[in-house]
Every structure is written in C-alpha cells, then in structure tokens.
Amino acid sequence: MKNSKKSKLNSRRRFLGSVAGSVLIPRIGSGSVERVEAGAMVAQEAPAKLAIEDFQPKSMLVVPEHPTPRARYPVIDVHTHISGVFGRQRAADPSAAVAESAFKQLDQIVSWMDQLNIETLNNLTGGYGETLKRNVSDLQGRYKGRFLNCVVPAYDKLREPNYPAWQADELHRAKEAGAIGLKITKTLGLYLREDGKDGPLVKIDDPRLDLMWEAAGKLNLPVFIHTADPDAFFTPTDRFNERWEELRNHPDWSFYGKDYPPKADLLAARNRVIERHAKTAFVGLHVANHPENLDEVSGWLDRYPNLRVEIGARLGELGRQPRRARKFFEDYQDRIMFGTDATPNGKEVPQQDLKPAMFQAYFRFLETLDEYFDYAPSPTPPQGRWKIYGIGLPDQILKKVYHNNAARLLGLKTI
Ligand SMILES: [Zn+2]
Numbered sequence: 001m002k003n004s005k006k007s008k009l010n011s012r013r014r015f016l017g018s019v020a021g022s023v024l025i026p027r028i029g030s031g032s033v034e035r036v037e038a039g040a041m042v043a044q045e046a047p048a049k050l051a052i053e054d055f056q057p058k059s060m061l062v063v064p065e066h067p068t069p070r071a072r073y074p075v076i077d078v079h080t081h082i083s084g085v086f087g088r089q090r091a092a093d094p095s096a097a098v099a100e101s102a103f104k105q106l107d108q109i110v111s112w113m114d115q116l117n118i119e120t121l122n123n124l125t126g127g128y129g130e131t132l133k134r135n136v137s138d139l140q141g142r143y144k145g146r147f148l149n150c151v152v153p154a155y156d157k158l159r160e161p162n163y164p165a166w167q168a169d170e171l172h173r174a175k176e177a178g179a180i181g182l183k184i185t186k187t188l189g190l191y192l193r194e195d196g197k198d199g200p201l202v203k204i205d206d207p208r209l210d211l212m213w214e215a216a217g218k219l220n221l222p223v224f225i226h227t228a229d230p231d232a233f234f235t236p237t238d239r240f241n242e243r244w245e246e247l248r249n250h251p252d253w254s255f256y257g258k259d260y261p262p263k264a265d266l267l268a269a270r271n272r273v274i275e276r277h278a279k280t281a282f283v284g285l286h287v288a289n290h291p292e293n294l295d296e297v298s299g300w301l302d303r304y305p306n307l308r309v310e311i312g313a314r315l316g317e318l319g320r321q322p323r324r325a326r327k328f329f330e331d332y333q334d335r336i337m338f339g340t341d342a343t344p345n346g347k348e349v350p351q352q353d354l355k356p357a358m359f360q361a362y363f364r365f366l367e368t369l370d371e372y373f374d375y376a377p378s379p380t381p382p383q384g385r386w387k388i389y390g391i392g393l394p395d396q397i398l399k400k401v402y403h404n405n406a407a408r409l410l411g412l413k414t415i
Pocket of ligand 1: 080
C-alpha cells in the first residue's frame with residue numbers, strides 16, 4: 001500500500017485536477033515537490049508528452065449510425081488495380097499452376113462484389129501488348145461482365161523516333177484486345193524523365209503524346225488520368241502539413257523541392273491537353289486531383305465539356321466538407337463516377353486495400369447523413385487525423401454516380 005502510494009507520487013504521469021486544501025505534488029519533469037494552494041489545478045495521471053502515434057482518441061459523440069453493408073444500386077467502380085492479384089509471377093510464368101492462387105483471390109473478390117452489390121470493377125493498369133491480352137483473358141474470360149481492363153502507354157518507347165504513331169496504333173491494337181480505356185498514372189509529370197533516371201521530367205502536354213490523345217478520342221477510349229497528388233505532398237513536410245503522419249510513413253510521396261514542378265503547373269499542363277483534345281473524353285481521377293478546392297474543379301468542369309471526374313481515395317477530402325461536396329454532386333451529377341483505387345494486396349496503396357469495409361465507407365458517405373465517422377477502416381486514419389460526414393444523396397443522383405454515368409461513358413447497360 002505504502003509502496004504503491006509512493007510510486008504514484010513519483011510518477012511523471014499527472015493530469016490536472018482541482019483539489020481542496022494544499023497538497024504536495026511533484027513538478028512535472030523536475031522530480032521536485034512543491035506546495036500548491038487550495039483550488040489550484042494539480043497534475044494527475046497525464047504524460048508530459050504523448051507520441052502522436054500513441055494518441056488514439058475515442059469520440060464521445062452519441063449520434064445516429066447507419067452502417068451501409070451494401071450499395072443501394074449496382075456499382076461500377078471505374079478505378080481499381082485488380083490485375084495486381086497476379087503479381088509479377090504471372091508475367092514470368094503464365095502456367096496454370098502459377099495462376100491458381102491468384103484465381104482463388106479473384107473468387108474471393110467476386111464473392112465480396114456480390115455481397116457489396118458491385119457489378120463491375122475496372123482494372124485501370126492492365127498493361128499493354130501481351131500483358132494486356134493476358135489480363136483481359138484472366139479477368140474477363142473467367143468472370144464475364146465483372147471486370148474491365150484499360151491499356152497504359154509504353155513509355156519505354158517514348159524516345160524512339162516513330163513513337164507517336166506507334167503509340168496511336170498500339171491503342172487500336174489494345175481496343176481490339178479488349179481494352180475499354182487508357183490509363184495515365186502520375187508517372188507522367190512526376191517520374192517519367194527524358195533519359196531514364198536523371199534527365200528532365202517529361203511534360204504532361206509533351207507533343208509526342210498528341211497522337212495518342214487523338215487516337216483515344218477516335219477509338220472511344222476514355223482517358224483515366226491521374227495528375228500530381230494531394231496538395232499537402234507539394235508543401236514542406238513540417239508541423240503545418242495536414243498529412244504529416246502519412247508523409248512521415250512514406251517520405252518518398254513528397255514532391256516538395258528537387259526539380260518537381262509546383263502542383264498548379266502540373267494541373268495546368270493536364271488541362272491544356274484536355275482543352276486541345278476536345279473530342280477525347282477525360283476522367284480526372286481523384287476528383288481531378290483537386291478535391292481540396294471544389295470551386296476550382298467546378299470551374300474546370302464548366303470549361304471542359306469533355307471532362308468527367310472520379311472520387312477514388314478522396315473520401316477524406318470530400319467528407320470533411322459535406323455541404324460543399326453535396327452541392328458539387330448536385331451540380332455535376334451527370335459527370336461524377338464512383339471509384340475507389342482499390343488494390344488487392346494493399347501494398348501499392350495501403351489505405352485502399354480491397355476489403356468490404358473499404359467500399360462500405362464510400363457507401364455510407366454517399367448514402368447517409370451520418371456524422372463524424374472514419375473514412376478508412378483503420379485505427380489510425382491513413383491520410384490525416386480527421387473524420388467525415390455523409391452527404392445523403394437522393395436516389396436519382398446515387399443511381400448516376402454508382403452506375404449510369406460510367407455505363408454511358410463505357411457503352412454498358414444503364415439501370
Ligand atoms: Zn489508382
């Protein structure tokens with residue numbers, strides 16, 4: 001008894017609390033004891049410092065909760081990376097034995113899709129050439145209508161003199177092989193360099209790509225384009241950065257400094273491409289990569305009739321501005337598509353690991369007016385320490401966002 005009392009007194013973990021009379025307490029961090037007058041705040045059971053990763057506050061709000069296990073309408077998710085289940089192994093060895101475990105995962109994914117009311121997943125990174133053909137036969141052959149594939153550019157040929165015409169022809173071949181769109185990753189603008197590693201970055205509106213954009217329009221292959229990254233990845237990783245924890249966990253995700261262009265320059269170059277190729281349909285992934293500023297995205301949608309957007313991995317931004325986001329969905333209800341950036345093994349994009357709970361956060365955001373809930377099924381929010389609010393879309397908008405906007409763009413049946 002005596003010992004426990006003593007250890008309590010010696011503990012540096014003290015909270016402030018009010019006491020009657022004067023007591024002896026140790027001054028935090030000093031080990032010394034001082035007299036505190038009656039009514040003063042005294043310390044008890046609080047750490048002087050708390051590591052940010054140890055801070056796991058539990059919300060004390062008592063508010064209605066409407067978990068949403070299943071989407072109200074059949075979903076077309078236009079932004080996934082499903083061929084990741086096959087990994088690199090399948091490319092090296094296309095034998096049936098190697099495919100076996102991947103197909104088991106696919107079976108699991110399809111049973112989740114049925115459970116969640118997901119009709120179709122669009123595999124954006126389907127590769128090109130033989131890889132694309134294999135992904136089409138692996139994904140579309142086994143499960144008719146449940147998966148789609150997009151082609152990606154062959155940047156490894158960019159510096160060859162006939163590249164522009166070859167790339168345009170390659171889109172023809174991709175369409176014949178079964179591709180339904182063209183995917184542009186953030187590599188264009190942030191990683192792709194003239195001579196492999198050290199040359200200058202290739203600009204998004206590089207004229208060598210003009211024939212490709214043009215061909216995509218002629219072939220009715222929408223361009224799913226990811227440009228730049230969250231605003232916070234283009235500012236210093238300091239105590240003012242709202243995604244400090246995420247950047248601390250992934251320092252290579254920061255594009256601040258070095259020879260990276262400012263984010264606004266990257267978006268402006270992308271917009272010049274959209275403007276220059278008015279007959280090509282563009283889908284700006286991640287809310288055209290600027291969900292932090294929906295006024296600006298609205299301006300782009302007004303200016304470029306050939307632009308649509310997708311919402312993948314941006315619940316954290318949309319859901320913390322629910323009134324503005326709701327207006328955005330009302331204003332552009334015919335041009336917003338459902339997407340998640342779902343990745344099967346969670347290694348590429350850990351916060352969007354393909355699991356039912358990840359999809360259910362999207363359903364809850366879109367369908368309910370719930371307040372202050374997690375945008376990702378994880379004890380620590382992966383992007384930042386905030387919660388989101390539902391926007392409770394009416395049925396006719398939900399139907400468009402979940403299904404019909406993508407169906408119309410991809411020539412599928414509407415509901
Ligand atoms: Zn993605």
